[in-house]
Amino acid sequence: MSDILVLIDHSEGTPRKVSLQMLTAARRIAADTGDTVAAVWLGEDADDAEEVLGANGAQTLYWWDDEDADAYVTLPKVEALEALLDEHDVGAILFASSNHTKDVAARLAIRRDGGVITDVTDLAVEDGTIVATKEVFGGATITKSRVADGKLALFGVSANAFPVEATDGDAPDVVEFDVDLSEAAQAATVVSVEKQGSADRPDIGEAAIVVAGGRGLGNEDGFELMEELADVLGAGVGASRAATDAGWYPHRYQIGQTGRTISPLLYLGSGISGAIQHRAGMQTSQNIVAINKDAEAPIFQIADFGVVGDLYDVVPALVEELRDRAD
Amino acid sequence: MKVIVPVKRVPDTAGEKVIDESTNTMDRDAGETVLCPVNEFAIEEAVKLKESTGAEVTVLLIGPEEAQSTIRKALSYGLDGAIQVTDEAITGSDAIGTARILAAALADVEFDLVIFGNQSTDARTSLVPAAVAELLDLPSLTYARFLEIDGDAITVHREHEEGWDVVESTLPAVVSVVEAINEPRYPNFKGIMAAKSKPLDVKSLADLGVEPDQVGMGDASATMYEFTSRPPKAAGTIVEDDGSGAAASDLADWMEEQKFI
Numbered sequence: 001m002s003d004i005l006v007l008i009d010h011s012e013g014t015p016r017k018v019s020l021q022m023l024t025a026a027r028r029i030a031a032d033t034g035d036t037v038a039a040v041w042l043g044e045d046a047d048d049a050e051e052v053l054g055a056n057g058a059q060t061l062y063w064w065d066d067e068d069a070d071a072y073v074t075l076p077k078v079e080a081l082e083a084l085l086d087e088h089d090v091g092a093i094l095f096a097s098s099n100h101t102k103d104v105a106a107r108l109a110i111r112r113d114g115g116v117i118t119d120v121t122d123l124a125v126e127d128g129t130i131v132a133t134k135e136v137f138g139g140a141t142i143t144k145s146r147v148a149d150g151k152l153a154l155f156g157v158s159a160n161a162f163p164v165e166a167t168d169g170d171a172p173d174v175v176e177f178d179v180d181l182s183e184a185a186q187a188a189t190v191v192s193v194e195k196q197g198s199a200d201r202p203d204i205g206e207a208a209i210v211v212a213g214g215r216g217l218g219n220e221d222g223f224e225l226m227e228e229l230a231d232v233l234g235a236g237v238g239a240s241r242a243a244t245d246a247g248w249y250p251h252r253y254q255i256g257q258t259g260r261t262i263s264p265l266l267y268l269g270s271g272i273s274g275a276i277q278h279r280a281g282m283q284t285s286q287n288i289v290a291i292n293k294d295a296e297a298p299i300f301q302i303a304d305f306g307v308v309g310d311l312y313d314v315v316p317a318l319v320e321e322l323r324d325r326a327d
Numbered sequence: 328m329k330v331i332v333p334v335k336r337v338p339d340t341a342g343e344k345v346i347d348e349s350t351n352t353m354d355r356d357a358g359e360t361v362l363c364p365v366n367e368f369a370i371e372e373a374v375k376l377k378e379s380t381g382a383e384v385t386v387l388l389i390g391p392e393e394a395q396s397t398i399r400k401a402l403s404y405g406l407d408g409a410i411q412v413t414d415e416a417i418t419g420s421d422a423i424g425t426a427r428i429l430a431a432a433l434a435d436v437e438f439d440l441v442i443f444g445n446q447s448t449d450a451r452t453s454l455v456p457a458a459v460a461e462l463l464d465l466p467s468l469t470y471a472r473f474l475e476i477d478g479d480a481i482t483v484h485r486e487h488e489e490g491w492d493v494v495e496s497t498l499p500a501v502v503s504v505v506e507a508i509n510e511p512r513y514p515n516f517k518g519i520m521a522a523k524s525k526p527l528d529v530k531s532l533a534d535l536g537v538e539p540d541q542v543g544m545g546d547a548s549a550t551m552y553e554f555t556s557r558p559p560k561a562a563g564t565i566v567e568d569d570g571s572g573a574a575a576s577d578l579a580d581w582m583e584e585q586k587f588i
Binding site for chain 1: 340341344346364365421422423426445448449450451452453454455456457458460461462464466467468469470472482484485486487488489490491492493494495496497500505506507510547548549550551552553554555556557560563564565566567568569570571572573574575576577578579581582583585587588
């Protein structure tokens with residue numbers, strides 16, 4: 001019996017939502033293969049999360065309790081996974097398909113002859129092999145891929161691809177381990193971490209609902225309105241490239257071909273025409289709402305619900321309406 | 328200082344993208360191709376280093392002869408020369424195979440810094456920069472929204488979902504940049520003309536000592552074996568607002584029906 005390792009993405013002792021979603025994915029695989037679902041926690045404070053990891057299906061928790069996990073760039077995490085590969089029989093590794101974690105997978109794949117599939121939206125077992133579904137070309141094409149036989153299989157799981165499903169699982173068996181970091185792993189130092197934006201507002205990559213604003217906002221104050229709407233909905237806030245290039249909102253929140261790709265349950269775009277470069281980053285959203293003055297804007301072609309009108313009339317009214325209905 | 332900027336020829340996002348059914352790989356000749364838009368941020372950062380430190384900047388591209396227009400486009404921003412790796416065996420290489428070829432090409436030349444774009448607009452895996460760094464045993468300072476060189480010290484602000492990490496290392500290093508890092512200039516007429524006469528060094532896999540069976544389709548570590556087009560979306564509900572914001576109530580009804588509120 002092998003382990004399906006789930007590399008837990010966490011912040012301040014709390015697993016991110018995508019980590020719990022990955023446990024669901026691992027549990028589904030393990031149900032077919034008879035493998036064990038093993039969460040991997042690199043860094044401090046795993047004891048705060050044992051319960052929630054167990055309740056979401058982790059049977060084992062491999063824990064490297066050391067601040068070095070985050071003190072250097074990428075390689076401590078690579079070498080921690082190597083330490084686990086040395087000791088245990090591993091069927092596959094699931095990781096969050098986010099910026100920094102993709103680097104961990106890429107470097108591990110080189111060191112341990114792995115194959116990596118990123119941005120996975122579904123995983124299944126067919127004829128004993130794990131197959132990964134992903135959406136390419138801005139969601140226009142859906143593909144199935146697998147890692148070549150005999151190679152270490154690494155799957156980068158997209159946020160919101162799987163549900164969070166609590167089981168009545170007990171706390172996992174905690175197995176602490178140590179990592180003897182190589183000199184190379186200590187070559188690039190993390191000097192500080194700068195956190196930006198609202199701690200209460202979810203990241204657009206993970207949010208169930210994303211509110212996005214574009215050129216039609218006309219100025220940066222328009223994003224205050226976007227944030228107001230987002231906060232009523234518990235949503236994240238994103239922007240089109242026109243808006244980030246104009247300096248109205250940070251580039252980090254840009255949705256599109258040169259920015260982030262998001263797949264929330266609901267995307268609500270205001271003042272965004274929906275050029276192909278933007279659609280490449282949001283087309284796979286499960287539901288799309290558009291508010292735009294221009295009835296010919298291409299975004300209406302992919303909208304489930306569209307409002308042709310001035311966003312400065314519609315959005316404040318929507319905020320009011322949503323507040324009233326919440327009461 | 329020597330800087331290398333690996334660039335990629337990608338299908339125009341606005342154009343049609345087609346998967347070749349005989350190979351299950353993207354048909355790269357089906358539509359318009361362009362220099363990957365994310366590469367422009369890497370090139371701009373290299374040009375800035377050229378201006379501030381006199382760095383010599385070389386473009387590196389893997390691709391067939393037709394890709395030379397992409398190389399000239401990259402050179403037109405004012406870069407110094409180019410390396411092209413071309414070989415029939417390369418076709419169908421995945422991210423790991425691509426990284427092996429790039430790493431072999433980099434190992435064959437002198438450099439202090441490699442500047443990638445953080446993703447290509449076609450495959451968008453973001454795996455290549457870190458894989459190249461691993462193959463060369465170098466730090467991977469990726470997703471840079473800020474980069475500063477001081478002697479052989481490098482500081483990078485690595486963007487992530489919550490902000491960024493400030494990281495430090497020494498050269499040589501591999502970085503990738505995100506679009507927040509700068510505002511690329513357009514090539515000027517002088518640059519476009521000069522690009523035509525910049526040196527281009529064309530290499531085969533054999534020149535780099537890469538065995539053909541280490542790359543290409545045959546060695547792909549992950550393979551796509553089935554694909555389908557997403558079914559067209561049913562037309563949505565479109566309402567018109569009369570200027571009073573009244574349509575917001577229709578939208579709220581829809582959101583309630585869909586259980587978003």
